[in-house]
Amino acid sequence: MTGSDVLPPSFRLGYVPGVTPAKWARIWADRLPRTPLELVQVPSAEAVALVRGDGADAVLVRLPIDRTRLHAIPLYTETTVVVVPKDHLVTAADEVSLDDLADELMLHPLDDTLDWAGPPGRVIDDRPATTASAIEIAAAGTGLLVVPQSLARLYHRKDLTYRPIVDAPQSSVALSWPEDDTGELMEQFIGIVRGRTVNSTRGATPPKPKQASKKAPAAKKQSAPRGAKRGKPRRRS
Incomplete structure (x- = not known):
């Protein structure tokens, strides 16, 4: 792993009132036990400013928001x-x-x-x-x-x-983060909220397992049919 690939010490997630990130936080703790997930509740009106101002790596917000320089993945819609x-x-x-x-x-x-x-x-x-x-x-x-x-x-x-x-x-809840954040931790959290399994990778097709080569069976020695007489060796004159 190179210096640019070293994971930061934590991932900071903001969320607005009413949104409960507990399920995703539990999955994060299982998958990345050595990288803390910091949860920060933020008023709805301040959520976008928080993630734009580096106060959080990502936020769980209610749409619509100003998406300038931000990604947003809709997650669910409330009654x-x-x-x-x-x-x-x-x-x-x-x-x-x-x-x-x-x-x-x-x-x-x-x-x-x-x-x-x-x-x-x-x-x-x-x-x-x-x-x-x-x-x-x-x-x-x-x-x-x-x-x-x-x-x-x-x-x-x-x-x-x-x-x-x-x-x-209706109110839609979305995950939002800066467009220029393509780090490994961001990808990990996106995978969690999208329901990817621990073994899945973004856009990758798992390699097919190699099949063991089978050796051709040795040719069986054919025996003479039952009742057949074996020829006698010819004498040399």
Whole structure:
């Protein structure tokens, strides 16, 4: 291994609220036990700046983002839900539509992660700074909140519940990293999130095992058929 191939001492991964990298972190620890994976939670609005400013080798973010000089691999899409008090009429249904929320007071936090102009219904002008603070306001009975399901679970409260919205924009989670990072550790993590096995390599076809050469069987000595008389040797005169 040359000096340029030496692995750095650790890999730093940023992730936004609601995203849980624990599964990938466990796989990393199994495959690269001597290279620590550092997890850094970062607000959604600061995730791209973190990876652009060398604060992380890669980040798990919610799309859309500014992809200038960044790669982004979409990983999965989340269900969108409406967070409501447990005694709200919405809880009578298993799922709702945006039209069902048309007459409701709605909260629209400044860190909203959904790709839309704003939620349906009567949006409250005073926008909470964060989703976490919007959850507190919803618990007080002042407005409903539309978020990705993982955020509803992250900020779970006993006095709140949520219902899926069938026709709302959905939140996609992606892995993003700088375009100029082609290092071995980055490739290792990409392989992990894409589900590659430990023995697989990117774009490589495993060589076929060599087959042992088989020796041709020795020719069998033919014996005379049964009952046949052997000729006597001729006498020399």
